[in-house]
Amino acid sequence: MNHAEGRWTGxxxxxxxxxxxxxxxxxxxxxxxxxQASHIVELLHAVLEPxxxxxxxxxxxxxxxxxxxxxTRVDTARVHDLHMLLSVLSLPEHLDVFEKGIASKLDFxxxxxxxxxxxxxxxxxxxxxxxxxxxLELFARYFIDLTPRVALVxxxxxxxxxxxxxGPNTEDTPAIVEATAFKSGIVIAQVNQxxxxxxxxxxPGDWVGYVxxxxxxxxxxxxxxxxxxxxSEIQVxxxxxxxxxxxxxxxxxxxxxxIGFDTAAIELLLPTYAASLGLKGKIARHWALxxxxxxxxxxxxxxxxxxxxxxxxxGMENYIRARPDxxxxxPDGSMRSNRAFSQAAGHYACDLFIGSTLQIxxxxxxxxxxxGRIAGFGGAPNMGADARGRRHPSKAWLKAGEExxxxxxxxxxxxxxVVQMVETFREHMAPAFVDKLDAWQLAEQxxxxxxxxxxxxxxxxxxxxxxxxxxxxxxxxxxEREQAIRGVAGYTPVGxxxxxxxxxxxxxxxxxxxPEDLGIDKRMATRDLLAAKNMKGLVRASGGLYDxxxxxxxx
Amino acid sequence: xxxxxxxxxxxxRPLSGMPQLVGVVGSGNLEILIEPAHLKGACEIxxxxxxxxxxxxxxxVMADFHARWSLADxxxxxxxxxxxxAVVSLRLDQAVESIADLPGGAx
Amino acid sequence: xxxxxxxxxxxxxxxxxxAGSFEEFLPPSMRIVSPHLAQLDAAVSFDDGVVxxxxxxxxxxxxxxxxEGGFMGGAVGEVHGAKLVGMLQRAIDERAHxxxxxxxxxxxxxxEANAGLIAVSEVMRAMLDVRAAGIPVIAVVGGANGCFGGMxxxxxxxxxxxxxxxxxxxxxxxxxxxxxxxxxxxxxRDRALVWRTTGGKHRYLLGDCQVLVEDDTEALRAAxxxxxxxxxVSGAPLTLDGLLAEQAMLERRLHDTQGLTExxxxxxxxxxxxxxxxxxxxxxxxxxLAAQHRATPTLGER
Numbered sequence: 001m002n003h004a005e006g007r008w009t010g011x012x013x014x015x016x017x018x019x020x021x022x023x024x025x026x027x028x029x030x031x032x033x034x035x036q037a038s039h040i041v042e043l044l045h046a047v048l049e050p051x052x053x054x055x056x057x058x059x060x061x062x063x064x065x066x067x068x069x070x071x072t073r074v075d076t077a078r079v080h081d082l083h084m085l086l087s088v089l090s091l092p093e094h095l096d097v098f099e100k101g102i103a104s105k106l107d108f109x110x111x112x113x114x115x116x117x118x119x120x121x122x123x124x125x126x127x128x129x130x131x132x133x134x135x136l137e138l139f140a141r142y143f144i145d146l147t148p149r150v151a152l153v154x155x156x157x158x159x160x161x162x163x164x165x166x167g168p169n170t171e172d173t174p175a176i177v178e179a180t181a182f183k184s185g186i187v188i189a190q191v192n193q194x195x196x197x198x199x200x201x202x203x204p205g206d207w208v209g210y211v212x213x214x215x216x217x218x219x220x221x222x223x224x225x226x227x228x229x230x231x232s233e234i235q236v237x238x239x240x241x242x243x244x245x246x247x248x249x250x251x252x253x254x255x256x257x258x259i260g261f262d263t264a265a266i267e268l269l270l271p272t273y274a275a276s277l278g279l280k281g282k283i284a285r286h287w288a289l290x291x292x293x294x295x296x297x298x299x300x301x302x303x304x305x306x307x308x309x310x311x312x313x314x315g316m317e318n319y320i321r322a323r324p325d326x327x328x329x330x331p332d333g334s335m336r337s338n339r340a341f342s343q344a345a346g347h348y349a350c351d352l353f354i355g356s357t358l359q360i361x362x363x364x365x366x367x368x369x370x371x372g373r374i375a376g377f378g379g380a381p382n383m384g385a386d387a388r389g390r391r392h393p394s395k396a397w398l399k400a401g402e403e404x405x406x407x408x409x410x411x412x413x414x415x416x417x418v419v420q421m422v423e424t425f426r427e428h429m430a431p432a433f434v435d436k437l438d439a440w441q442l443a444e445q446x447x448x449x450x451x452x453x454x455x456x457x458x459x460x461x462x463x464x465x466x467x468x469x470x471x472x473x474x475x476x477x478x479x480e481r482e483q484a485i486r487g488v489a490g491y492t493p494v495g496x497x498x499x500x501x502x503x504x505x506x507x508x509x510x511x512x513x514x515p516e517d518l519g520i521d522k523r524m525a526t527r528d529l530l531a532a533k534n535m536k537g538l539v540r541a542s543g544g545l546y547d548x549x550x551x552x553x554x555x
Numbered sequence: 556x557x558x559x560x561x562x563x564x565x566x567x568r569p570l571s572g573m574p575q576l577v578g579v580v581g582s583g584n585l586e587i588l589i590e591p592a593h594l595k596g597a598c599e600i601x602x603x604x605x606x607x608x609x610x611x612x613x614x615x616v617m618a619d620f621h622a623r624w625s626l627a628d629x630x631x632x633x634x635x636x637x638x639x640x641a642v643v644s645l646r647l648d649q650a651v652e653s654i655a656d657l658p659g660g661a662x
Numbered sequence: 663x664x665x666x667x668x669x670x671x672x673x674x675x676x677x678x679x680x681a682g683s684f685e686e687f688l689p690p691s692m693r694i695v696s697p698h699l700a701q702l703d704a705a706v707s708f709d710d711g712v713v714x715x716x717x718x719x720x721x722x723x724x725x726x727x728x729x730e731g732g733f734m735g736g737a738v739g740e741v742h743g744a745k746l747v748g749m750l751q752r753a754i755d756e757r758a759h760x761x762x763x764x765x766x767x768x769x770x771x772x773x774e775a776n777a778g779l780i781a782v783s784e785v786m787r788a789m790l791d792v793r794a795a796g797i798p799v800i801a802v803v804g805g806a807n808g809c810f811g812g813m814x815x816x817x818x819x820x821x822x823x824x825x826x827x828x829x830x831x832x833x834x835x836x837x838x839x840x841x842x843x844x845x846x847x848x849x850x851r852d853r854a855l856v857w858r859t860t861g862g863k864h865r866y867l868l869g870d871c872q873v874l875v876e877d878d879t880e881a882l883r884a885a886x887x888x889x890x891x892x893x894x895v896s897g898a899p900l901t902l903d904g905l906l907a908e909q910a911m912l913e914r915r916l917h918d919t920q921g922l923t924e925x926x927x928x929x930x931x932x933x934x935x936x937x938x939x940x941x942x943x944x945x946x947x948x949x950x951l952a953a954q955h956r957a958t959p960t961l962g963e964r
Binding site: 229527533534536539544550551552553554555 | 665667668806827828851852853854855857861863877941942
C-alpha cells in the first residue's frame with residue numbers, strides 16, 4: 001500500500017490493530033468472537049484508546065450493566081479521557097467513569113435518577129457536557145459527527161458467530177451498531193445467553209466484534225406501568241376532556257402518549273367513555289407507544305389496530321405474543337421494538353402528541369428542568385413538535401393547520417396537534433404555570449447556551465387542565481395566547497392575574513372551553529369510568545396473559 | 556395547621572336536611588362537613604388546613620364556590636391535608652350535592 | 663362487580679347493610695375529634711376515622727363499624743377506640759343479632775401513645791364480651807391498607823374472619839419487619855411476597871381466615887350474612903374447647919412450618935398442588951383446591 005492510499009484507510013488500519021491487540025491479550029479466553037466474562041477488562045484495555053468516543057447502552061430501559069461496570073475498572077494509565085455517548089444515564093457506573101478520570105466528555109439525551117449527581121459532577125469540572133439531545137437527535141449524530149469508535153451494547157442472546165437477538169427490548173441497538181460497524185468501529189455485546197440457534201437475527205454477526213455472556217441477565221426497569229388504583233377523579237375529568245374536546249373533535253386516529261397517569265386515564269377511558277360517544281373505530285387506531293399495560297382494555301375492546309414501540313415493558317411479553325396482529329412481532333413470536341423508528345413515527349406519522357410536564361410559562365413553553373438536576377430531554381421533543389417536513393395530509397393535520405392559519409395571509413399547510421395536559425397545581429401546591437421557567441436559572445447555573453425547553457410554545461396547539469382546554473391555534477396575538485393560558489391556569493398566581501374580560505371573550509370565541517362547554521357533566525368524572533381500576537383488572541382484561549412485575553402486585 | 560374562616564352573605568339557596576360528610580383526611584385530600592345552620596342567611600366556611608400560607612387561594616376558591624351555589628344558612632367545615640384547589644372545588648360540589656339529594660338517614 | 667377496596671368507609675357501610683337502614687352513632691356533625699392530634703397540631707377527622715352504628719342486615723338488627731384506611735392508615739386512637747367499644751357495649755345492651763366489623767387499620771395510632779394502646783386492648787375485650795353475650799362477631803378484612811398490629815389481633819378475636827385476597831392480615835407490617843431485621847429477612851418492596859405472607863389466600867390456607875371471597879361488595883355482604891347464619895345458636899361465645907382447638911392448630915402450624923421461609927413451601931407442605939400458581943387462581947378455583955388442604959382448628963383434638 002502506498003502512502004497516498006494509507007491516508008484514507010487510517011480508521012480501518014487502526015481497527016485491525018485493536019483487534020490484533022485483543023487477540024494477543026486474551027489468548028485462549030477468546031474463542032472466535034466469544035470472550036470469557038472473567039477477561040472483559042483485558043478486552044477493554046486492548047480495544048480502547050484514550051480519547052475514544054464510546055457509546056454505552058444506556059437505553060431508556062435496557063442497560064449494558066455488565067459492560068458498564070467493567071468500564072469503571074479499567075486502568076486510567078491505559079484508558080482515559082473517553083468521550084461517552086449514552087441515550088440514558090441511569091446507573092451509578094455511568095457517572096463513576098467520570099469520577100475516576102476514565103472519561104471526561106459526555107453527550108447524552110436523558111439522565112433520570114442520575115440527574116442530581118450529573119449536575120454536581122458537571123459543576124466540579126470532572127465532566128464536560130458536549131450537548132444534551134433528544135434520542136433521535138443523538139442517533140442522527142452517530143452518523144454525522146459523533147460516530148462511536150467502540151459500542152458497548154446489550155442483547156438477549158448471541159450465537160457463536162456474533163449474530164444477536166435483541167427481542168422485545170431491541171430499543172436503540174440497531175442505530176448504535178449500524179453507525180459503529182460501518183465506520184470501522186468495534187461492537188462489543190453482553191448477552192444473557194449464548195445459544196446455537198437464535199429465535200431470529202436482529203443484528204447480523206458481521207457487524208459485531210465481540211460477544212460476552214454476562215454473569216447475570218441485564219436489568220430492565222418497568223417504566224411504563226401505571227397502577228390504575230392511583231388515578232384520581234381529576235385525571236378522569238381531564239381524560240374525558242381530551243377524548244371529547246380533542247380526540248373526537250379532530251378525529252385523532254394516529255397518536256403518541258407521553259407516559260403518565262393522565263394519559264393512562266385516557267387509555268382506560270377508551271373502552272368506556274369513548275365507546276359511549278360512538279368513537280370506536282374513529283379514534284386511537286394507530287399508536288407509536290411502548291406496550292403500556294393500561295392500553296390492554298382498549299386493545300381488547302377493538303379500538304387499537306396497531307402499536308409500534310420504542311422499547312418493551314416488563315410483564316407484557318406473553319400478552320404481546322398473543323396479539324401479533326396489533327404489535328410488531330417477528331416470525332419467532334416475540335416483539336421487536338426500535339426507538340429510532342418509533343421516534344420518527346411519532347414525529348412524522350402521528351397527528352397528535354399528548355403529554356404532561358412540570359412547568360408552563362406564559363408563551364406555552366414547557367420544561368421539566370429543575371434546579372440542581374440536569375435531566376435532559378429523552379424523546380418527548382420529537383413527538384411534541386410540529387413536523388415541518390411532513391407533507392402527507394390527514395383530517396386532523398389539515399384541521400389544525402387551518403385553525404392556525406385562518407384569516408392570515410399565508411400559504412395553507414397542516415399542523416400536528418401537540419397537547420400539554422397538566423393539573424394546575426402539582427404536589428405540595430407547586431403551581432404548574434409560572435411567569436418564568438426554572439429552566440432559565442438552570443441554564444445559568446449549568447452554563448448552558450440556552451434554557452432547556454422540552455416543548456416550545458409555538459409548537460403547542462392545546463393546553464388542557466382541569467379548568468378546560470385552551471386552543472392556542474386560534475389565537476392571533478401574543479396577548480390572546482397569554483390570556484388563553486391564564487384562562488386555564490385556575491387558581492395559580494398566573495391564573496389569578498388573568499384579564500377577566502379577555503378570558504370571557506376568549507371563551508365566547510371557543511378559544512377556551514370549559515368542561516360544561518364540551519357538554520361534560522363533572523359529576524360523571526369518577527373512577528367508575530375506568531375500564532380497569534387496579535392491576536388485577538388489567539390482568540383480567542388481558543385474559544391472564546399480562547404478568548405485572550412484583551412491585552405492582554397487591555394480591 | 557392553619558385555620559381560615561369565611562362568611563358569605565346574600566345566598567339564595569337555604570340548606571336543609573341532615574348533615575353530610577364527603578371526602579377523607581388523607582394526603583392530597585380533604586373532608587367536608589356540610590350542615591344547615593341558623594346564620595341569618597349567611598354561609599359560613601371554616602377550613603383547617605395542613606398546607607400553611609395559601610389564604611389567598613382558599614379565598615378565591617371559596618368566593619367562586621359561593622358564586623356557584625349561593626348557599627344560605629349553611630355551615631361548611633373542612634379538614635384539609637394539602638388538597639389542590641381542583642380537589643377542594645370537586646369535594647365542595649360533592650358536599651352540596653350530597654345534602655341536596657339525600658332523603659336523610661344514611662351516614 | 664363493584665370493588666370493595668375502592669370504597670371509603672362511609673361508602674362501605676351502606677353497601678354492606680340493608681339499604682337506608684344504618685343509623686350512625688356519634689356522627690361527624692358532633693365533631694368528636696382526637697384531643698391528642700389537636701395537641702400535636704396535626705389534622706383531625708370529624709369521625710376520628712371510624713363510622714359506628716346500628717342497622718339491618720338481612721332484616722335483622724346488626725351493629726357495625728367501618729374503619730377509614732385513608733385517615734392515618736386507619737390507626738386506632740383514643741376516640742376511635744372508644745367509639746368501637748361503645749358500639750360493642752351497646753350491641754350487648756340491645757341484644758343485637760350480630761356485629762359486623764369492616765376493619766382496615768395499621769393498629770395502634772402511635773401519635774396517641776398509651777391512649778392508643780389501651781384503646782385497642784379495650785376493643786379486644788369488648789369483642790370477646792359481645793361473643794360471651796351470645797352475639798356473633800364477624801370481621802371483614804378487604805381494604806387496601808390491610809389489618810395489622812393490634813387490630814390484626816383483634817380481628818382474630820372475632821367468630822369469623824372474611825377476607826378478599828387483596829386484604830391482608832398480620833401483626834407486624836412488612837416495612838417494620840424489613841427495618842428491624844433487614845431486607846434479607848423480608849423485602850417489603852416485593853409486593854408479591856408481602857401478599858403471599860399476609861394476604862387473604864395465605865391466611866385462608868393457614869386457617870386464620872374462615873371465608874375468602876372476591877373483592878366485590880355484594881360478595882362480601884353475602885358472605886357476612888352467611889357467616890352470621892352459620893354460627894349455631896349459642897355458638898358465639900369463645901369456649902375452652904374452642905380455644906384449645908385453636909391452640910392445637912397453632913401448635914401444628916409451628917411444627918409443620920419449622921425452618922420454612924417461603925409461603926409457597928408452606929402451601930406445598932399442606933398438599934396444595936402447583937403452589938406457584940396459587941396467587942393467580944381465580945377465587946372459585948382456589949377455594950375448590952384449598953378446601954381439601956387448608957388447616958382448620960379441630961374440636962376435640964388433644
